[in-house]
Amino acid sequence: MKLSAALIQSTFLQTRKPLLQLLKHRLGCTHTAEDVLQEAYLRAIEQGSIVEIRNLSAYLFRIAHNLVIDYGRQVSVSVLARHEPLEEELVCPKPLPDRTAEASQEVDLLTQFIAELPPQCRRIFLLYRVEHLSHAEIAEQLGISPRTVEKQIGKALKILRDRMRTS
Known part of the structure; x- marks a missing residue:
């Protein structure tokens, strides 16, 4: 037709x-x-x-x-x-409300998991991810080797990745 x-x-x-x-x-x-x-x-x-x-x-x-x-x-x-x-x-200029709420919950959960990291691991992770310091700068500031910084960042990432997957 x-x-x-x-x-x-x-x-x-x-x-x-x-x-x-x-x-x-x-x-x-x-x-x-x-x-x-x-x-x-x-x-x-x-x-x-x-x-x-x-x-x-x-x-x-x-x-x-x-x-x-x-x-x-x-x-x-x-x-x-x-x-x-x-x-x-x-990316839409205005995210959907459910996505905004979901993202907020994920941020809250991640913040909680970061707070639960071992103290030195948390401090190094925050200096790296939040303060954007290099491995060498963190090592110098904390009086540790750059290799220790690298290991601690790796440890933090693994812990956080595992915790986020299981939550």
């Missing part, structure tokens, strides 16, 4: 909410999801008059899926061209 713009519009309105939820989940950003949703609608309208489609809802989901893939490729190419980390392109 040949599709009319009215049929495409009514199907779009019926599938808009679940399609938007899927896009938000896949893209992690409400703003980008809205943009992709609008693009899917426009593409369906453009193709609707000449393409035979049996299941218009599935067709809209397929268009959206393909647009998500295209978006990922576009982001990857622009990142590679500028030599910047991919994470910066994929």
Whole structure:
């Protein structure tokens, strides 16, 4: 059957909410999801008059899926061209509330685990990670060898990694 713009519009309105939820989940950003949703609608309208489609809802989901893939490729190419980390392109300007709460809990847990490190290990770890001192600077400040600093940082990282995995 040949599709009319009215049929495409009514199907779009019926599938808009679940399609938007899927896009938000896949893209992690409400703003980008809205943009992709609008693009899917426009593409369906453009193709609707000449393409035979049996299941218009599935067709809209397929268009959206393909647009998500295209978006990922576009982001990857622009990142590679500028030599910047991919994470910066994929981060939504406003993190979702559940992600913010989850991250806050992880920070609290990590803070607790750092506080539970052995005293010397904790002190060296904080000088390295928070104060950004080099191994040599820490060794000189604490009167220990750079190798001891290296071992203590490794020990702290292992303890914290293990604790975070098991929590």
